[in-house]
Amino acid sequence: MKNRMEAEVNTENTVVRLVADEYASKILRTTYGQALSVQQISKQCSIPIAVAYRRVGMLEKAGLLRCVRQEEVFRGKKVRYFQCAVKMVKVIFCDGQFLVEVAWLPEEELFGQTPIAEGAKS
Secondary structure (H helix, E strand, O other): OHHHHHHHHHHHHHHHHHHHOHHHHHHHHHOOOOOEEHHHHHHHHOOOHHHHHHHHHHHHHHOOEEEEEEEEEEOOEEEEEEEEOEEEEEEEEEOOEEEEEEEEOOHHHHHOOOOOOOOOOO
16 A cells, blocks of 8 residues: 555656656647657757657656657658647645646547648748
């Protein structure tokens, strides 16, 4: 029981840190309702590519971002497209404790999106 409780606290702490992080929050806003590659995310969010890869990995591990599509582009090289997986994250301070509520997007809203072609968005 204690391990499960510790895991929930660690997950909540991770979610709070990510939604408060400037780059992670930009990524979530930009990928809400559209699937983008890390390169597109980097460009649209004005985030250095290495930072974009790190944040995308952290967001994906926390479940806040999902890989919804993968394409082979050249000689086996694959490009993954990511989309925000949450509709709402609420952080509440009540009676001396922080509570985190997450409303997840339905699967059909995640996988029904198509990636925007490079350069199609100005």
